Amino acid sequence: MLPVAELHMHIEGSLEAELVVALARRNGIDLPTFDPAELKSRYRFTDLQSFLDIYYDNLAVLRTKEDFYDLGSAYLARAAAAGVRRAEMFFDLQTHTQNGIAPATVFGGLTAAIADATAATGISADLILCFLRHLGGDAATETLRSALPFRDQFIGVGLDSSELGFPPSLFTESFGLAAAEGLHRVAHAGEEGGPDYVWEALDLLGVERIDHGNRAMEDADLVARLRDEQIPLTVCPLSNIALKTAPPELADHLLPAMLAEGLLVSINSDDPAYFGGYVDDNYAAIETQLSLTPAQLGLLAENSFTSSFLPEAEKEALRLEVRAAVA
Numbered sequence: 001m002l003p004v005a006e007l008h009m010h011i012e013g014s015l016e017a018e019l020v021v022a023l024a025r026r027n028g029i030d031l032p033t034f035d036p037a038e039l040k041s042r043y044r045f046t047d048l049q050s051f052l053d054i055y056y057d058n059l060a061v062l063r064t065k066e067d068f069y070d071l072g073s074a075y076l077a078r079a080a081a082a083g084v085r086r087a088e089m090f091f092d093l094q095t096h097t098q099n100g101i102a103p104a105t106v107f108g109g110l111t112a113a114i115a116d117a118t119a120a121t122g123i124s125a126d127l128i129l130c131f132l133r134h135l136g137g138d139a140a141t142e143t144l145r146s147a148l149p150f151r152d153q154f155i156g157v158g159l160d161s162s163e164l165g166f167p168p169s170l171f172t173e174s175f176g177l178a179a180a181e182g183l184h185r186v187a188h189a190g191e192e193g194g195p196d197y198v199w200e201a202l203d204l205l206g207v208e209r210i211d212h213g214n215r216a217m218e219d220a221d222l223v224a225r226l227r228d229e230q231i232p233l234t235v236c237p238l239s240n241i242a243l244k245t246a247p248p249e250l251a252d253h254l255l256p257a258m259l260a261e262g263l264l265v266s267i268n269s270d271d272p273a274y275f276g277g278y279v280d281d282n283y284a285a286i287e288t289q290l291s292l293t294p295a296q297l298g299l300l301a302e303n304s305f306t307s308s309f310l311p312e313a314e315k316e317a318l319r320l321e322v323r324a325a326v327a
């Protein structure tokens, strides 16, 4: 099994339909259906927004610290079994506070899940607080302030939700505050938005990684910048197919072109409960459908650690484990 880091997954996107139903029953919440298969039959998307509408609906079942604990625990156990040694997990705090949940409930459940998973499997994991673009810049700043009492329970901030119409330039204040707090900074850019969103994320928000970034390939100057500065791109192949942000056939994905350009790309699941699989499923799909060599798969795994926020010595030790596994 290839050891990997997973750097682009939304913990809420690992909420399996079976757990939606179990939590709805536990919390006395109504659902359109209590049949997980029927719930999943709605998971046919035309674009990012069509996914987000269903994803946010399902998150209404998360009410208690125990719910967040169960959500985090399920992902971390599944990830550890798939070879994930390091997980940097996004969470959407604003979705939960809008549902009337206190930040302490969200942090309490997820942080306890991480501690117990690390004790049980050795997996290393941390949280990244994502701002919801569709709620705007002021809400992002306010959200970060409300999370600062829990500053030791997350390592960075990110930017997710509806991309088009919500450029990175709206979020300079919250990202500035994050930088002043010594938090890492990442942003979704170039998933549906154009290369200009990637430029803005780099130049205006000072991000250390770009989440997705596929559309950066449309701009040769941007490709050169990403290559020269080895700015990580966290690519999500099965997500791209599900949300139609890549050609319909995985065989036509830009990933080989990104590797050929010398970009620091890694493979991630994004929202594994919705897009047809966890990170190991993404690796298996690209291996078969893009005919990647063992050396290329090893490079992607090494890239995942290089792109992580682990200390340099730990990155190097994990890259050596990848090389040993590939050899």
Ligand code: HPA
Pocket (backbone or CB within 6 Å): 010, 013, 048, 160, 161, 162, 188, 191, 239, 270, 271
């Ligand atoms: O794939 C995604 N893109 C943007 N926002 C998101 N929030 C959860 N998943 C996603």
Ligand SMILES: [Zn+2]
Pocket (backbone or CB within 6 Å): 008, 009, 010, 160, 188, 211, 270
């Ligand atoms: Zn994402």
